[in-house]
Amino acid sequence: MQEPEQSSEAATTGEQQGHLDVVSPPLVNSAAIGVGEIEPVASAELVRPEQLLSGMSSIISSEVLVDTVLRCIVTLVSVVVGRADGASVTLDRGGKLQTVASSNETVAQMDAAQYETGEGPCLDAARTGSAVHLDSVDDERRWPSFTSRAGLLGIRAVVSSPLSAHGIPAGALNIYSQSVGAFEARDLVLAQLFASEASLILSSSLSFASATGLTSRVQEALVARRVIAQAEGVIIEREGIAAEEAYTVIRRISITSGRTLRDEADVIVRSATTQTEAGDGRSGRDG
Amino acid sequence: MDDPEGMVEEPLDILDQFRQRAHLSHGELWLRYFELGGMRTDLQIEAYICGIGDLGDHEHDMVAHALNERFVELGGNHPVPYVSDGPPP
Numbered sequence: 173m174q175e176p177e178q179s180s181e182a183a184t185t186g187e188q189q190g191h192l193d194v195v196s197p198p199l200v201n202s203a204a205i206g207v208g209e210i211e212p213v214a215s216a217e218l219v220r221p222e223q224l225l226s227g228m229s230s231i232i233s234s235e236v237l238v239d240t241v242l243r244c245i246v247t248l249v250s251v252v253v254g255r256a257d258g259a260s261v262t263l264d265r266g267g268k269l270q271t272v273a274s275s276n277e278t279v280a281q282m283d284a285a286q287y288e289t290g291e292g293p294c295l296d297a298a299r300t301g302s303a304v305h306l307d308s309v310d311d312e313r314r315w316p317s318f319t320s321r322a323g324l325l326g327i328r329a330v331v332s333s334p335l336s337a338h339g340i341p342a343g344a345l346n347i348y349s350q351s352v353g354a355f356e357a358r359d360l361v362l363a364q365l366f367a368s369e370a371s372l373i374l375s376s377s378l379s380f381a382s383a384t385g386l387t388s389r390v391q392e393a394l395v396a397r398r399v400i401a402q403a404e405g406v407i408i409e410r411e412g413i414a415a416e417e418a419y420t421v422i423r424r425i426s427i428t429s430g431r432t433l434r435d436e437a438d439v440i441v442r443s444a445t446t447q448t449e450a451g452d453g454r455s456g457r458d459g
Numbered sequence: 460m461d462d463p464e465g466m467v468e469e470p471l472d473i474l475d476q477f478r479q480r481a482h483l484s485h486g487e488l489w490l491r492y493f494e495l496g497g498m499r500t501d502l503q504i505e506a507y508i509c510g511i512g513d514l515g516d517h518e519h520d521m522v523a524h525a526l527n528e529r530f531v532e533l534g535g536n537h538p539v540p541y542v543s544d545g546p547p548p
Contacts, residue, residue, distance in 0.1 A: 339486020393494035400496050416517045420543050423524055432528055
């Protein structure tokens with residue numbers, strides 16, 4: 173666990189004017205990750221965190237880039253937000269929560285403990301989509317196994333901010349501190365800002381869509397659209413009406429039957445197929 | 460949505476109020492609308508349900524139905540009115 177004001181990054185900047193001074197060099201190496209918009213940061217007097225965030229979400233995101241940028245966010249968060257001693261990003265990948273970026277081993281262990289026990293602020297933020305702030309872990313009673321592990325690892329305060337991709341809950345940005353009351357109102361706003369940017373990056377990532385099962389949702393939606401369009405065709409042919417009217421007919425039938433529109437469309441298509449096959453069978457016998 | 464003369468006007472963001480009551484994010488609502496055959500982008504839908512722009516009656520009814528199917532999942536009926544069904548009697 174690093175002490176924010178004593179970190180090696182702080183030593184390299186040679187400035188000790190509060191925790192905002194210790195912006196670390198990993199973001200400086202923008203060329204290596206293809207982030208042209210992000211300029212090297214020499215001092216927090218020149219660049220505010222909000223400015224640093226600007227433009228990050230507009231990066232064209234490949235799978236490697238997303239993880240790299242999340243690691244940058246974690247590094248940045250752990251030095252600019254309150255008296256943070258570490259930060260991590262938890263993502264839902266294939267229905268399973270994983271830590272995809274962490275600033276040190278302690279926060280990775282804090283995350284892992286929550287995945288194992290199924291309880292803790294990170295899981296709550298990821299599930300509910302609402303931020304969780306523990307000013308003092310000592311006073312927390314909701315998650316006994318979490319507080320016990322936090323005690324062992326010296327964690328006293330936590331902020332977990334929810335992440336989303338395409339509006340769907342996707343994980344959490346977790347910030348841990350060894351100090352009670354480490355996060356003030358300004359830090360909570362900063363945490364939310366970082367989480368929003370991380371969410372935009374996730375939303376622009378095709379690999380993330382694939383990893384979270386969003387692709388399968390879209391594929392299901394495409395299948396549903398095809399079935400509904402086929403049912404429209406059946407109704408158009410049967411009733412001799414326009415496509416939009418046919419759609420309204422299917423909708424009304426579905427409301428009456430209590431089926432979803434997609435299921436009703438499926439029934440209509442199957443029924444038409446069965447009738448066609450029966451007709452073919454008869455004509456076959458007749459012929 | 461047509462508003463025949465003499466009727467009390469609905470708030471512009473009435474669909475967004477339904478969306479919030481249905482506990483759907485904008486993204487989730489759009490995906491459901493898309494699944495039902497909707498042709499507009501997520502941004503167009505988000506703007507429309509907040510009272511900006513026009514979709515046409517057919518697309519409006521798809522949004523309404525996406526919301527209503529969600530209300531059915533939650534144990535409700537079909538509280539969002541359809542334009543193509545006309546005003547309630």
